[in-house]
Amino acid sequence: MASMQTGTHAGGRSSDALVRFTQVKKSYDGIHYVVKDLNLDVAKGEFLTMLGPSGSGKTTTLMMLGGFERPTLGQIMLDGKPVERLPPEKRNIGFVFQNYALFPHMTVAENVGFPLRYRGIKGEAAREKVARALGRVSLEAMGDRRPAQLSGGQQQRVALARALVFEPSLVLMDEPLGALDKQLRERMQIEIKHLQTSLGITMVYVTHDQSEALTMSDRIAVFHDGRIQQLADPKTLYNAPENRFVAGFIGENNTMPCTLVGHENGLAVVRMADGSILKSAGAAQASAGGDLSLSVRPENIAQADGQPAPGTNLFSGTVTEVFFLGDHLRLSVTAFAGQAVTARIPVSAARGFKPGETVHLSCNAADCRLLEG
Amino acid sequence: MQRTTQPVDIERIQTFMAVRRAARPARRAAFSLALPLVAFLLVAFVAPILYLLVTAVDNPETQSVLPRTLAALEGWDGTSTPDEPVFAALAADLKQAKEDSTAALVGKRLNYEIPGMRSKMLAASRMAAGLETGPYREKFLEQGGIWADPATWAVIQRNGAGLTPYYLMTAVDLKQAPTGGIERVAPDQAIFLPVLGRTLLVAGMVTALTLILGYPVAYVLTIAPKTIAAVMMLMVLLPLWTSLLVRTTAWVVLLQSDGVINSVLMALHLTTEKIQLIFTRVGTVTAMTHIQLPFTILPIYSVMRAIQPTQLRAARSLGAGPTSAFWRIYAPQTLPGVVAGCLMTFILSLGYYITPALVGGPQDQMVSNFIAVYINRDLNWGLAAALGVVLLLVTLAIYGLFLRLVGADKIKLG
Numbered sequence: 183m184a185s186m187q188t189g190t191h192a193g194g195r196s197s198d199a200l201v202r203f204t205q206v207k208k209s210y211d212g213i214h215y216v217v218k219d220l221n222l223d224v225a226k227g228e229f230l231t232m233l234g235p236s237g238s239g240k241t242t243t244l245m246m247l248g249g250f251e252r253p254t255l256g257q258i259m260l261d262g263k264p265v266e267r268l269p270p271e272k273r274n275i276g277f278v279f280q281n282y283a284l285f286p287h288m289t290v291a292e293n294v295g296f297p298l299r300y301r302g303i304k305g306e307a308a309r310e311k312v313a314r315a316l317g318r319v320s321l322e323a324m325g326d327r328r329p330a331q332l333s334g335g336q337q338q339r340v341a342l343a344r345a346l347v348f349e350p351s352l353v354l355m356d357e358p359l360g361a362l363d364k365q366l367r368e369r370m371q372i373e374i375k376h377l378q379t380s381l382g383i384t385m386v387y388v389t390h391d392q393s394e395a396l397t398m399s400d401r402i403a404v405f406h407d408g409r410i411q412q413l414a415d416p417k418t419l420y421n422a423p424e425n426r427f428v429a430g431f432i433g434e435n436n437t438m439p440c441t442l443v444g445h446e447n448g449l450a451v452v453r454m455a456d457g458s459i460l461k462s463a464g465a466a467q468a469s470a471g472g473d474l475s476l477s478v479r480p481e482n483i484a485q486a487d488g489q490p491a492p493g494t495n496l497f498s499g500t501v502t503e504v505f506f507l508g509d510h511l512r513l514s515v516t517a518f519a520g521q522a523v524t525a526r527i528p529v530s531a532a533r534g535f536k537p538g539e540t541v542h543l544s545c546n547a548a549d550c551r552l553l554e555g
Numbered sequence: 556m557q558r559t560t561q562p563v564d565i566e567r568i569q570t571f572m573a574v575r576r577a578a579r580p581a582r583r584a585a586f587s588l589a590l591p592l593v594a595f596l597l598v599a600f601v602a603p604i605l606y607l608l609v610t611a612v613d614n615p616e617t618q619s620v621l622p623r624t625l626a627a628l629e630g631w632d633g634t635s636t637p638d639e640p641v642f643a644a645l646a647a648d649l650k651q652a653k654e655d656s657t658a659a660l661v662g663k664r665l666n667y668e669i670p671g672m673r674s675k676m677l678a679a680s681r682m683a684a685g686l687e688t689g690p691y692r693e694k695f696l697e698q699g700g701i702w703a704d705p706a707t708w709a710v711i712q713r714n715g716a717g718l719t720p721y722y723l724m725t726a727v728d729l730k731q732a733p734t735g736g737i738e739r740v741a742p743d744q745a746i747f748l749p750v751l752g753r754t755l756l757v758a759g760m761v762t763a764l765t766l767i768l769g770y771p772v773a774y775v776l777t778i779a780p781k782t783i784a785a786v787m788m789l790m791v792l793l794p795l796w797t798s799l800l801v802r803t804t805a806w807v808v809l810l811q812s813d814g815v816i817n818s819v820l821m822a823l824h825l826t827t828e829k830i831q832l833i834f835t836r837v838g839t840v841t842a843m844t845h846i847q848l849p850f851t852i853l854p855i856y857s858v859m860r861a862i863q864p865t866q867l868r869a870a871r872s873l874g875a876g877p878t879s880a881f882w883r884i885y886a887p888q889t890l891p892g893v894v895a896g897c898l899m900t901f902i903l904s905l906g907y908y909i910t911p912a913l914v915g916g917p918q919d920q921m922v923s924n925f926i927a928v929y930i931n932r933d934l935n936w937g938l939a940a941a942l943g944v945v946l947l948l949v950t951l952a953i954y955g956l957f958l959r960l961v962g963a964d965k966i967k968l969g
Contacts (some may be wrong), residue, residue, distance in 0.1 A: 250868055271880075277872035285870075299874075417697075
């Protein structure tokens with residue numbers, strides 16, 4: 183995949199991969215594959231997020247890595263050794279579960295000390311490690327409490343401390359912030375990211391929340407239908423989605439059917455449904471003849487004014503709805519013979535729009551992507 | 556003070572009263588919904604238990620049949636045969652008893668403590684009815700040595716009280732010594748403590764067996780696919796939907812010497828001769844275990860279902876092997892269900908009656924069977940009630956012990 187080389191941690195088949203999935207398939211019933219032909223490397227020290235809607239295969243992949251599911255076919259290497267048949271307790275992987283899975287009949291300190299028991303760490307040494315782990319998540323004073331006496335965010339931190347206390351080289355997280363409210367979630371995202379970088383841990387993180395993925399990850403693997411749709415760093419993923427699914431899943435996108443009519447200065451020239459001609463980047467991926475869509479983000483559409491710069495697409499449409507969202511207006515427009523287009527116009531740049539009136543809009547050809555499907 | 560000088564806010568009070576008035580029909584309706592059950596419980600549960608408690612200590616016979624005798628005995632020294640006035644009073648009482656046909660009543664009551672007293676009392680009442688004048692003492696003494704024995708008179712005098720500890724003491728194999736103290740009955744006459752011990756033992760065995768058999772079933776119920784779990788749940792519940800008598804009778808059929816179990820064992824050449832199963836402890840415990848299984852399984856299942864499956868996964872990911880994860884993480888969390896299920900089965904098993912009666916041998920009869928015998932055959936309701944009280948107290952004691960051991964919050968019945 184072209185984008186793999188653009189990641190901050192170059193994946194590929196490099197030798198510093200801590201985790202390597204090779205042609206991994208997983209089926210529960212022998213007919214349907216939940217994971218189809220997965221090839222994925224996770225580099226040491228990397229924060230890799232598996233992002234996708236439910237049922238896309240991301241959690242199954244995580245469970246196979248954790249040792250809770252066995253791949254139907256294929257190989258999983260951990261630190262150079264195949265681990266498909268290794269039970270979870272022998273993998274030395276930290277795992278943070280969606281519902282935290284704290285042990286309710288133990289105190290916080292007992293929870294955090296639990297993994298040490300199996301690693302021969304006892305007495306003073308264990309107490310010291312537990313205290314350090316709790317300190318790392320600012321819960322030093324909570325050691326004697328029961329999990330039920332803690333808030334959701336605190337429970338989350340205990341789960342984190344427990345997964346880190348035995349200093350695993352790899353930590354897996356299954357939607358760990360799903361149960362927290364928005365503000366707390368955002369704070370925890372940053373905290374987890376800090377911990378990961380300061381401890382130099384490799385982290386594989388599963389979420390269906392794209393903003394979470396964009397905030398924390400070095401690389402993001404977008405899962406859909408049992409396959410990785412795109413594997414790239416957040417910026418590439420956002421700016422250069424490779425297909426319609428990724429374009430639609432990460433952020434908001436206008437995708438409009440079009441046909442390829444030619445090339446010009448490295449840009450693709452396309453004809454929209456109403457016959458108007460637009461230009462778009464990303465021509466390399468488009469092959470003439472197949473179904474194509476032009477994709478452009480709402481924030482890349484502006485109100486056309488004065489003389490357009492070269493490489494700017496101009497089009498007009500009829501306003502159907504206008505929403506005020508504080509810092510910007512959200513404009514719903516019908517253009518290109520019935521195509522719904524959404525634009526985000528900064529409030530400072532906006533004049534009063536009224537439903538029914540005609541507006542002239544522009545978008546830079548470089549901000550447009552030509553996608554198959 | 557400012558508060559006292561403030562004018563009363565009539566409007567607020569009126570609003571408050573209006574709100575209360577508006578809510579009144581709803582409160583009344585809610586209470587009246589519970590009323591039939593409260594009334595039913597009073598009549599069918601509270602009243603019988605109170606009656607049971609009273610019956611266990613009630614002692615009206617001697618007082619009502621021999622009032623003159625008791626009055627005459629007041630000055631008695633308690634060590635010698637009483638004098639003429641006591642016998643004259645007894646003759647008067649018995650004459651009256653003959654007319655009222657109540658001699659048998661007091662005879663039967665005194666017979667519990669003095670063997671043979673019933674027939675002596677009937678004979679004496681017949682004699683007293685034929686006597687016109689005294690002296691009565693010699694006539695009675697001619698009837699037998701029993702009337703000369705101060706012990707007889709001591710028993711009569713003791714039973715002059717309206718309440719008696721006799722039944723309760725008998726129910727725990729104690730008796731009142733002639734000297735007035737309390738002593739154990741002779742070991743060969745001790746019946747009820749061994750029966751109580753046996754009842755506890757059988758209940759304990761049944762509880763342990765239902766736990767050993769039921770715990771894995773409850774676990775499988777929680778992890779099985781929905782359709783399979785539904786079928787399994789049906790099988791667990793099926794015994795509950797069948798009459799206890801039918802199930803017990805079925806076991807009688809199965810456990811026969813020529814029954815299904817013996818036939819199968821012999822056909823498989825596991826045994827060469829028939830095994831005695833019916834009328835044994837093995838048969839009793841087997842049948843009771845079958846009947847009690849749902850009571851143990853259901854509370855455990857409901858607790859297990861609430862344990863997140865990620866608990867075990869988390870334990871495994873942290874380094875615990877399957878066995879260690881089960882014992883350290885899973886089992887402690889199922890404890891509330893285990894305690895509730897075991898408590899339910901143990902307490903229900905203490906009161907078993909039909910199953911031991913039909914499937915068990917003479918050595919498997921439980922406290923309930925003795926209660927039934929005293930109520931139905933011997934018509935000794937006092938002793939039956941006393942045994943009931945003992946069983947009730949033991950049950951409460953065990954319940955209290957469980958509470959103390961594991962804490963009330965650790966018992967989860969649903």
